[in-house]
Amino acid sequence: MSPELDEKLSALLDGELAPAEAAALRAELARSPELAARLAALASVDEALRGLPSRPVPAGLRARLAARLAAPTPARPRRWLAAAALAAAAAALALLALPRTEPEETRVAETEPAPAPLAPSAPPESPPAPVPEPRAAEALAEAEDLPVIEVLDVLAELDELEEVGSG
């Protein structure tokens, strides 16, 4: 059976075939027991899905929703909070990307034409290797964690707006 024909069986089940196409397929089904068996197998999936058990809505759910709706709405503030969190993360990353803050003399040595090296053994372009400060690393970890969640919230909000726009 061709994949196209197989997919048409699904479309027939779903009432999504044009009338002429549906009639042609029904005629073919009448001729082919194999095709009819295939259709029956696909149809039995839907029937089984509709027969799956469902449990009652827990009694407290409506009350919990009411409490949630009564709480100060997080929807709008979250947006600027997310923006702020993103800005903070960007700032933290920018700080880490900048050259490490060094003691005064070192910085001078970096920004001004280097004086003739006193110790020829030192490689010319070797300021002390930056060592991440524990504090900054923590800040980065926090910054990386926080906005991801908030960004998802923003996405959720955008989804919602789209729904409203299209629904």
Add this chain to the structure above:
Amino acid sequence: MVDEDVRLMLAFRDGDDGAFDALFERWAGRVLRFLERMVGEASVAEDLVQETFARVWRARARYQPEARFSTWLFTIAGNAARNELRRPFRRAPHESMDEEAAGAALALAADDPPADAVVDARREGAGLEAGLAALPARQREALWLRAVEGLSYAEVAAALATSEKSVKALIHRARVALARGMKRGETR
């Protein structure tokens, strides 16, 4: 004729909070059933039911009855489920359900002799739940909305923000996979 849900939603939009209660009564069970299959964990699904209805509450002023209410509601619920599924550090979706379903199937297979109709039905249900849980999320969502909630391809396409053509393919692939699983279950 305006359908009852649209009428209720419009009443709610215009300030009748009782209409919101009526909508919750009418739909919370179906939304819960849908979300349980989408995310696999009962407690998460309950939370998402709240999230879905909280969004309906917040969006009431902007509600326009351009689509069936159910399409709009399941679009919101589907988005909530998808957001949940793409959260970082989330437990693998359906982990618990897979285990439960597999466990139930094993337990049922173990006490083989009393194979009456009820046991058969339960075994089939457990196998089907496991098969459903193993489907790619979009296939699962598309088939559920079509087969159980009766949305048309156009409505499913709107809910999944995709084309009718891809909905057709998603639904068919899901059906084929589940039909294969059911056949295996019969011959076992």
